[in-house]
Amino acid sequence: MKPVIFTKIDGGKLEIGTGALTQMQKYIQDNNFKREAGGVLLGRYIKDSLDIVIDEVTVPMWGDRRGLFRFFRARRPHQKIIDRRWKESEGTINYLGEWHTHPESIPTPSSRDINDWERKLDEDFFDSDSLHFVILGIEGLRAWELSKRTLTRELIGEFWYSEEKNV
Numbered sequence: 001m002k003p004v005i006f007t008k009i010d011g012g013k014l015e016i017g018t019g020a021l022t023q024m025q026k027y028i029q030d031n032n033f034k035r036e037a038g039g040v041l042l043g044r045y046i047k048d049s050l051d052i053v054i055d056e057v058t059v060p061m062w063g064d065r066r067g068l069f070r071f072f073r074a075r076r077p078h079q080k081i082i083d084r085r086w087k088e089s090e091g092t093i094n095y096l097g098e099w100h101t102h103p104e105s106i107p108t109p110s111s112r113d114i115n116d117w118e119r120k121l122d123e124d125f126f127d128s129d130s131l132h133f134v135i136l137g138i139e140g141l142r143a144w145e146l147s148k149r150t151l152t153r154e155l156i157g158e159f160w161y162s163e164e165k166n167v
């Protein structure tokens, strides 16, 4: 498996590392019994560049509300991991955004997702102008960037899992 690389609004790269990809892909809703899953994106701002790398994700935890068509992440247990990883990494591993799954082949955010994302942009602490949001559909994933500075939401990339099997 190779990392997935998208171009951010500012021209820098957003890399989703293979470890993070593997973790998230376990939760793809590829049968009728799997409920929505999600968590936070954790990773690094690469020095002297605009690039960021998602190295890790949190996965569903006790307290999350998981339905067939919705996922609501409990704040505290995920925040504990964000804080712990930040400390352990001496401030290198940061909160970069959120991910969740959708039971559709290629995902589109619901209006609830968009409200949720905008609220996070408003309320959460993070070190850059923007947050990233990944939704994993059944056949592919997509990533969006929300910018505090420009107040925009942009689809920055799409990756079909089958691309990976061909290479």
Ligand SMILES: [Zn+2]
Binding pocket: 071, 100, 101, 102, 109, 110, 113, 135
């Ligand atoms: Zn959603």
